[in-house]
Amino acid sequence: MQSDILIIGSGAAGLTAALQLAQSKTVTVLAKGALSDGATAWAQGGIAAVLEPGDTFEDHIRDTMVAGGGLNNREAVEYVIENAPPAIERLAALGVPFNPGDDERWHLTREGGHSHRRIVHVNDATGWAVQQALEAAARANPNIRLVPDMVAVDLIMGRHQQRFSTSGRIHGVYALNRKSGKVETFTAKATILATGGAGRTYLYSTAPRGATGDGIAMAWRAGCRVSNMEFMQFHPTCLYNLEVKNFLITEAVRGEGGILKNPKTGHRYMPDYDERAELAPRDVVARANDSEIKRDGLDYVHLDISHRPPDFVKHHFPNIYEKLLGLGIDITTQPIPVVPAQHYTCGGVLVDLDGRTDAPGLYAAGEVTQSGLHGANRLASNSLLECLVFGDAAARHIEANWSEFPEPPAVRAWDASRVTDSDEEVVIQQCWREIRHFMWNFVGIVRTTKRLERAKHRIDLLRREVEDYYSHFRVTPDLIELRNLVEVADLIIRSALSRKESRGLHFTLDYPETSPIARDTVLAP
Numbered sequence: 001m002q003s004d005i006l007i008i009g010s011g012a013a014g015l016t017a018a019l020q021l022a023q024s025k026t027v028t029v030l031a032k033g034a035l036s037d038g039a040t041a042w043a044q045g046g047i048a049a050v051l052e053p054g055d056t057f058e059d060h061i062r063d064t065m066v067a068g069g070g071l072n073n074r075e076a077v078e079y080v081i082e083n084a085p086p087a088i089e090r091l092a093a094l095g096v097p098f099n100p101g102d103d104e105r106w107h108l109t110r111e112g113g114h115s116h117r118r119i120v121h122v123n124d125a126t127g128w129a130v131q132q133a134l135e136a137a138a139r140a141n142p143n144i145r146l147v148p149d150m151v152a153v154d155l156i157m158g159r160h161q162q163r164f165s166t167s168g169r170i171h172g173v174y175a176l177n178r179k180s181g182k183v184e185t186f187t188a189k190a191t192i193l194a195t196g197g198a199g200r201t202y203l204y205s206t207a208p209r210g211a212t213g214d215g216i217a218m219a220w221r222a223g224c225r226v227s228n229m230e231f232m233q234f235h236p237t238c239l240y241n242l243e244v245k246n247f248l249i250t251e252a253v254r255g256e257g258g259i260l261k262n263p264k265t266g267h268r269y270m271p272d273y274d275e276r277a278e279l280a281p282r283d284v285v286a287r288a289n290d291s292e293i294k295r296d297g298l299d300y301v302h303l304d305i306s307h308r309p310p311d312f313v314k315h316h317f318p319n320i321y322e323k324l325l326g327l328g329i330d331i332t333t334q335p336i337p338v339v340p341a342q343h344y345t346c347g348g349v350l351v352d353l354d355g356r357t358d359a360p361g362l363y364a365a366g367e368v369t370q371s372g373l374h375g376a377n378r379l380a381s382n383s384l385l386e387c388l389v390f391g392d393a394a395a396r397h398i399e400a401n402w403s404e405f406p407e408p409p410a411v412r413a414w415d416a417s418r419v420t421d422s423d424e425e426v427v428i429q430q431c432w433r434e435i436r437h438f439m440w441n442f443v444g445i446v447r448t449t450k451r452l453e454r455a456k457h458r459i460d461l462l463r464r465e466v467e468d469y470y471s472h473f474r475v476t477p478d479l480i481e482l483r484n485l486v487e488v489a490d491l492i493i494r495s496a497l498s499r500k501e502s503r504g505l506h507f508t509l510d511y512p513e514t515s516p517i518a519r520d521t522v523l524a525p
């Protein structure tokens with residue numbers, strides 16, 4: 001199938017780009033499951049923008065760079081933050097029903113690391129509202145073709161052309177149709193990766209099942225540089241529940257007065273760790289929670305908002321209130337058991353301010369990228385914002401340079417003539433489980449060189465097994481994801497091993513100091 005532009009991913013980044021481009025071009029958008037299965041629909045807290053009287057762009061820039069441990073690219077930070085108010089306006093125009101304020105147009109909530117109230121939101125389920133509005137607009141646009149259940153396998157490059165080329169240009173993607181089991185060819189003049197993060201590399205994660213770093217791995221295999229993969233963000237407050245494993249308790253609960261307590265002693269411990277207490281950036285709070293849990297042998301810590309009036313709590317957090325009530329916890333009278341869990345991938349495919357990757361014809365936007373915005377630790381609610389601003393930037397750059405994009409060449413069909421159906425699916429489940437366990441234990445919140453080396457040793461072994469398996473058997477969605485998980489886990493471990501300091505989310509007992517010079521980790525294939 002051919003279109004002017006191919007977008008891989010139907011979350012905030014992909015659909016933002018699609019809506020801009022579809023004003024003049026034909027656009028195909030692939031999703032590997034249902035269109036709403038990405039992290040966008042799961043976002044709770046909201047979107048950060050300077051909208052409060054007295055707040056300034058400079059304050060938002062400073063907060064972003066303080067959270068980011070000074071590793072941020074100031075130009076990218078300025079670009080995103082200055083483009084935030086119009087991005088919010090675009091969503092409002094699409095019908096996103098942001099909560100109104102008492103005196104101001106919108107109610108702004110507060111989250112850790114923000115010096116002002118700055119977060120527009122739709123109750124405690126902002127992402128769902130954003131995803132629905134973007135999807136509705138995309139469905140209504142005759143230039144956009146939405147293709148769910150299509151799992152991208154690899155980008156199409158020169159070696160896939162019928163006339164072999166070494167140009168390095170990307171012409172689209174091979175993708176597995178979940179329904180037919182066949183690999184199809186999607187070509188385009190320009191391709192945008194908007195595949196989200198890689199949270200499922202870890203045992204415990206708030207991210208959706210499909211967050212397996214597919215875009216990062218595909219871009220890496222296509223020759224693009226990948227950066228800052230050691231900066232995996234752990235959210236401090238994921239619900240601890242033996243049945244519901246990955247339900248987030250939004251940072252806005254702390255923003256609206258929630259406090260963290262040690263369940264054994266009842267002590268409010270955050271002021272002992274940081275003067276900003278519960279409103280410190282999330283790397284600080286996640287490490288504090290982890291330290292209390294490990295020191296006292298706890299299963300969880302408590303997040304308590306029961307001192308606020310019940311109506312206030314129900315009004316601000318209706319979804320969390322209902323969800324937890326169903327699990328037997330009334331948050332208006334009881335504390336919430338919480339643990340840290342992987343939440344966000346700060347690193348990714350290196351892009352410039354136009355969303356361009358190293359490969360001609362290939363752009364990327366959203367959580368799949370390292371755009372320079374987040375540095376060593378993402379500030380809360382800056383991520384949806386990055387998707388909106390960079391999705392738009394990539395689209396505008398493609399439009400402005402359209403005459404320079406060549407027609408896609410004739411490419412070879414996917415060759416499955418030398419592989420057979422797998423007779424040992426158990427290998428996939430076993431490898432997947434192993435990766436997620438050792439990444440959690442050896443490449444988690446607190447690291448050491450020894451633990452990272454152990455992880456490296458294991459990933460090298462698994463890589464050989466998975467490569468062998470991949471070369472013999474027909475691709476399945478699970479095998480595609482496993483192959484990508486191995487690639488991404490390796491990139492995370494190598495990046496972590498190469499950083500000989502502690503900064504932001506990368507904390508290692510062997511190098512506890514922060515170096516005076518802030519440098520990105522950049523890995524080249």
Ligand code: FAD
Binds near residue numbers: 035
């Ligand atoms: P996603 O929305 O994750 O979409 C990825 C898309 O790529 C999906 O359509 C998926 O199907 C597709 N895809 C992936 N791989 C393939 C493949 N191989 N083939 C085809 N398609 C593929 N950020 C905030 O700013 N504010 C918040 O309040 C907030 N809350 C959050 C709460 C939770 C629980 C989580 C997990 C994250 C939260 N975040 C928040 C982060 C934010 O939601 C994400 O960073 C953001 O939504 C990522 O959007 P995206 O468009 O880059 O990717």
Ligand code: SIN
Binds near residue numbers: 044250
């Ligand atoms: C949250 O609501 O705590 C998540 C916000 C974010 O990840 O930016």
